[in-house]
Amino acid sequence: MGKRIAVDPITRIEGHLRIEAQIEGGKIVDAWSSSTAFRGIETILKGRDPRDAHHFTQRFCGVCTTVHSMASIRCVEDALKIQIPDNARLIRNLVMAIQNVQDHVIHFYHLHALDWVDITSALKADPAATAKLAQSLSDWPKSSATYFKGVQDRIAAFVGTGRLGPFANAYWGHSAYRLPAEANLMAVAHYLEALEWQKDVIRIHAILGSKNPHPQTFLVGGMSIPVDPDSQNAINADKIAFIGKLLKKAKLFVEKVYIPDLLAVASFYKAWAGIGAGVGNFLCYGDFPMDESGRVESFYLPRGVIMGKDLANVMPMDEAKITEYVTHSWYRYGSGDKVGLHPYDGETAHAYNGPKPPYDFLDTDGKYSWVKAPRYLDQPMEVGPLARMVVAFSSGHAEVQATVKMVLDRLGVGPEALFSTLGRTAARGIETLLLAQKSELWLQQLADNMGRGILAVHNGDKWDPATWPKEARGFGYHEAPRGALGHWIRIESGAIGNFQAVVPSTWNAGPRDAAGQRGPYEEALIGTPVAVSDQPLEILRTIHSFDPCLACAVH
Amino acid sequence: MLEIRYVWEWPVRITHWINASSVILLSATGLFIAHPFAIIGVETMAWARLVHIVVAYAFLCSVLFRFYWMLVGNQHASWRAFIPWLTAEGRRNFVKMLRYYTFTGKKISYEVGHNPVAALAYLGIFALFIFQIVSGFALYGQYAPEGFWGGLFVILNPLVSSQYLRLSHHMVMWMLLGFLVNHLYSAWLMDVKERNGTMSGIFSGYRYIEPEDL
């Protein structure tokens, strides 16, 4: 007889996630993923000005913070057939890229690392040996013994107070921790460094959009940040240089700290290349248009679908094949809960029928989550860095192929290792590296445009609602840090008639559908070993490898 | 036999004209505040706001004085003149006037002061005056929430939100302008069609009255 456990809250994520799992013989045999919070923003959006939608949707999430603005703006632009100026494309690429880069680094160090790194063991490390280890990995300047000694002292002083604050009550000493003390100390040092780094580099959002989180810079038709080399109130040479400096800083840290740490940590946890595979279907909308047209064919990260881990076969993506189910979600559809609805016709009628709080377990045979269950051709799909990397890899993307191969070689594993908890974490690092490097090109192109006197940032032809058709509908895509993000809008008489978002974490964290198929989190947990059922560290590892964001998923 | 009667005492006339010119100036500057355009080299918005606020103070004084006069002035100036339908006769006259305006009756009700329909309109207008003054000074007070006006209207912001304060301040301007159209037409109607000296009365204070009609 197995044991039913509930992990709630899943911490070090965004939002309210609860995992229930059935454990038998030290392994998970069934799992349920549930989000326990709902705001109803799709309902709140109805009847409002479509040009305002991005401000509202941006607040789906303050972690991925720019991405819903992007998708909302694009769905309105798609509906109204608006072509944006080239500068707007470049600024958007920069904003999106640095969002991905910063978000991924935070995820790795601050949300995911403590699943692999035992902070308390760092106290036992030898600073000199740590320095040696760090220096063997990269020529990052902050790798001296004194530096690591300083970090260790700081941690020791902190631990010495007996008040561990956010580090209290964790699974320290758990048998699943495998890193040597020195690697732990190095990771703790970089945890602190990354904390500094992320706030520095994200100032790119402040320059291009006033602040982060929640930059205020997107517009239907372009961007609101002016570009003008002859003005002190616009993006000028000075600000280009500032952004350039920050991009360099971002790239250096990724190249010299994040990737080496990732490889070093991963090499101790290779068993996790065989755990947490998930559904094996991957969906990627693609993003980062490389020319002014904004055509899908120009995307730096290509669009495509892979089914059943078949890397030899990338299929084209057709958004018409997407539906969302609420069979196991706390909503009601007008046409019954067994059907799937395409987002254009999506409904958000909340109908909670779960247990009355406080409760111990959910009724997982019925409805058990606020996340809907999106399906592509009625199949559950994984989205995210791994989906992007495998789609690009299989599409013959030279840079992705080279970087993926480098990582696999360094770890001494084959491509099948990608379909795992470790693979997901590695894919995130790979794309961080690629985007950090690519951003410099977009900045350069923006500077070139300015040099040629191209200053437009906004296409205002369709700004006035009087120019709009009585009815229009559009799809807005984006590759957010956590994966494929889509917004669908129906515009009716100048107002929002219907607005539906299917978010990366909706895909990944969703519950079962009408056919009873598990969502990606649920599927990935099947077979995961759990050494101590009371300390489900392994559950955190696999779930964190997706980088959950539940405010996004439910909205 | 027509009599000439002294109806509008000087404070009524003075405040009437201060109010009338204030409404016009405040609407003009208010419209500019709402839809500014630049005149090169002129601090246009600063001036518009200055004029708006200076006139607002004049308007405030005038309205307050008129309220005072409602308590001490003659029967036509009194606050009672604005609620004539409290008496049976007032109600009769009100219906009579309404029938006249809607072409269902031919006789106007002769009044020395306001006719009962106009009185209703003026009551509304005075309410709008108060509304504009309160919302206007509440908006004005926001530049210094710790100041006099800021303190006086401190509850308004949480209650209505300054955006709705602004919107209603703006909309009431249109209501006042709507009244003006109505008011000028009615004055013309009474003056030209009924020849009772309505127009000149508000200048001179005298009206032509046929005592038998009363």
Place this chain on the structure above:
Amino acid sequence: MPQHSPPQEQPLDEKLLQRWEARGVSRRDFIKFCATLTATLALPASFIPQIAEAIEDKRLPVIWMEFQGCTGDTEALLRANQPTVAEIVLDLLTLEYHETIMAAAGHQAEEAKSQALEKYKGKYLAVVEGSIPTADGGVYCTVGGDSALNIVRKICGNAAATIAVGNCAAFGGLPAAAPNPTGAISVKDAVPQATVLNLPGCPLNADNLTATIVHFLTFNQLPATDGLGRPLFAYGKRIHDNCERRAHFDAGQYAEAFGDAGHRQGYCLYKLGCKGPETFHNCPTIRYNEGVSWPVMAGHGCIGCAEPGFWDTMSPFYRRLPQVPGFPVEATADKIGVGLVAATAVAFGAHAVGSAFRKGDAMESDKVIKED
């Protein structure tokens, strides 16, 4: 701007400086840090030593709860600069519970919360991010199987003070926007008897949070507030009255369209819907992300994110005035107003025509005037 006020020469306690040095914080950085905080709090420089004392190892226990939020305020905290989040987490506070950051999960996390509640009853600071849903027994947000409403009552009810961070916690924010599907309310409305300080913004500015915490550490009480529970040091003045573009407003120089010459030259954004004239916040003076920028500086109008109900009252965001309630989206206040005046004019015009044709009502015209 506080960020740029030079470090003052102040007689700070030598031992104290040494202790910070031992922790890896140089004396120059520490003094600068205290000076910045003092300035953000709008206190004179003579308070610097007191501030320095206050942040010396009092390590205030904090329980940070998130409910119907987006974690934007937590992210804002991660961007804190003076002090940095590392300093906050390691040196200034003990973050007893914060779901986004803490290592423990599940019931171990919940245990950490109850332990802190017991151990520091009446002494800890509660911080709340996100609104609290009240409809249908609070089922729209649960943590560890219990409702946000139950949790917030328990935790804020036993705190020394509560800070509501972000518009959602302070005023209900986005979840409470019409039609408020989940009955979302603010912390103060959920726990009326608690001492609650509101730090709205969407998200809040982390500098205002650190300044508030230091104020609390220094004076053992929360800073003075306005009628909406917002500290005056940060919400006492309108954006519009401190805006760097105010001269353009007064001069009548407005950006007419995004990207036009005026927009590029930093003209006032009033006509593009800026809500600076309606919003109380210190964005123009302290800015965001280490003083790099703020919305107006980046060419986008303020959307009023520090005001109650701003999602409804400040929108449509690209128009100055809100929608007239009960009218369709395209009907602006002026369209309705002009319509009203025109309709009156037409009605009275028609009436005039009617009057002109009516006979026999101008009967007094021939009578003789009797002088008084």
